[in-house]
Amino acid sequence: MKVNFMRISVNTTKRLRLIKNLADAGVVLKQVENQSDNVIKFTIKSSDKQKTFAILKKLCYNYSVEWDCGFKSLLSALKMRLGVAIGALIAVVFCVLVSQTVFFVKIIKVEYVDDSAVKAAVMKSISLPALRNNIDLQSIRKNVLSLDGIAMCEAEIDGNNIVVRAIGASDGYDAPAQNDIVSQYDAIVTKVIAKKGTITKKPGDIVKKGDVLISGEIMSSDGAGVLEKVQPEGEVWGKIVYRANAAVPSTYVCKRRTGNVRRRFFVTYGNLRLHYDKPFDSCDVEIKSSAFGLILPLRYTCVTFYETAFEETETDTGGEAEELLSDIKQRASGRLLETKIMTENIGGGYTLLRVYAVYESKIS
Incomplete structure (x- = not known):
């Protein structure tokens, strides 16, 4: 309408x-x-x-x-639905308000941590329920770290919860040195430039995210002890593999014109609707008309029918792979070294497309 x-x-x-x-x-x-x-x-x-x-x-x-x-x-219709609209608006506002509100505290610990003490430290910074924007996560971390026996603490908002991860310091736990240079990615080391500190990984080594690359500890020549601790300086580069997957239809149906064409001509009055039978089971229809009546609103109309047929064609995975590679390029950094594309028929008329891109970039 x-x-x-x-x-x-x-x-x-x-x-x-x-x-x-x-x-x-x-x-x-x-x-x-x-x-x-x-x-x-x-x-x-x-x-x-x-x-x-x-x-x-x-x-x-x-x-x-x-x-x-x-x-x-x-x-008139809007007036009748005003009550429904107001109710819907209130419901939307309520949902938005609830989604932006934190109601609970969730403690995730690694032994030697007192749940009640951590929760009490969290509640010093906030009063629940509280809006997300009013929560100071840095203050929560500071309060938890001030507890005896707490080595590390992370705090984040997840849905309607504040999630606090606390790790206790004990004889069985070695907190990583704060001045070590660590890897930010899973990678293969390609180049190490150390200005100060001890190199712990060499080119060709496989490292995980969080592995120490350049240590701040200067060891004795026999490796028996630490001579001194320094603030390490340097850069480490490595090969990072980025992945992207997508399930695409193995085939698709496309329509094409066969070349058979039929035309029919009509003289109509005003805007009266044309009635015609299609000469083909499947066809595209093109209508062209022009007025020619001097007194009466007469129109001369030509209707052209193009016969069409549907064909099943294999999907061009190259185009899909280019889109996945484009997505990888948006989130990757560094120099692109190589790409690899793999396909696997997973049944049900679908093909699993995997795209791998290897970049060399700074990992420290």
């Missing part, structure tokens, strides 16, 4: 008489449709309804309004 329009159904066998009277009155008909021998339907502007109703009454034709999408009708 279009705004400011209405659709009318009229019972009459004298359609041309009705159309001519409406045209003389300046009423523009749209979407004219002949339903049966004595029913015609059309759409008019809401501003023309008074003139249209007057003509229908004058001609003594029975009619009915199928729908009216005028501004007054819309306003």
Whole structure:
């Protein structure tokens, strides 16, 4: 339905008489449709309804309004739905408010940690429930780390929870040195430049995220002890493998034109709808028309039918692979060394596409 329009159904066998009277009155008909021998339907502007109703009454034709999408009708409908709209708005506001509110504290610990002490330290910084934006995670970490026996602490907001991960310091736990240079990625080391400190990994070594690359401990020549601790300086580069996967249809159906063409020509009055039979089971239809009547609104119309057929074609995985590689490039950094594309038929009409990209970049 279009705004400011209405659709009318009229019972009459004298359609041309009705159309001519409406045209003389300046009423523009749209979407004219002949339903049966004595029913015609059309759409008019809401501003023309008074003139249209007057003509229908004058001609003594029975009619009915199928729908009216005028501004007054819309306003009336909006008033009726105002209560529903207000209720929906309140529900949306409530959902947004709840999604931005934290209600609970969740403690994840690695032994030697007192849950109640950690929770008490967290509650010094906040009062639940609390809005996400009002929570100071740095203050929570500081309070938890101030407890005896706490070596490390992480705090984050997950849904409606504050998740606190606390690691206790004990004889069985070695906290990593704060001045070590560690790997930020899983990688293969390609180059190490150490200005100060002890190199712990060499080119060709496989490292995991968090592995120490350059230590701040200067060891004795025999490796028996630590001579001194320094702030290490240097850079470590390595090969990082980025991956992207996607399941794509093994085949797809495409439509093509066979070359068979048929044309039919019609002379129509006004905007009366054309009725024609398609010469092909499957075809594209192209309609071109032009007015030629000097007095009557006559139109000359050419309808062209292009026969079509559907074919099943194998999916071009190259295009899909390029899209996955483009996604990798957006999140990767450094120099692209090589790419590898692998496909695997996983059944159900789908192919699993795997794209690997190897970058050399700074990992420290």
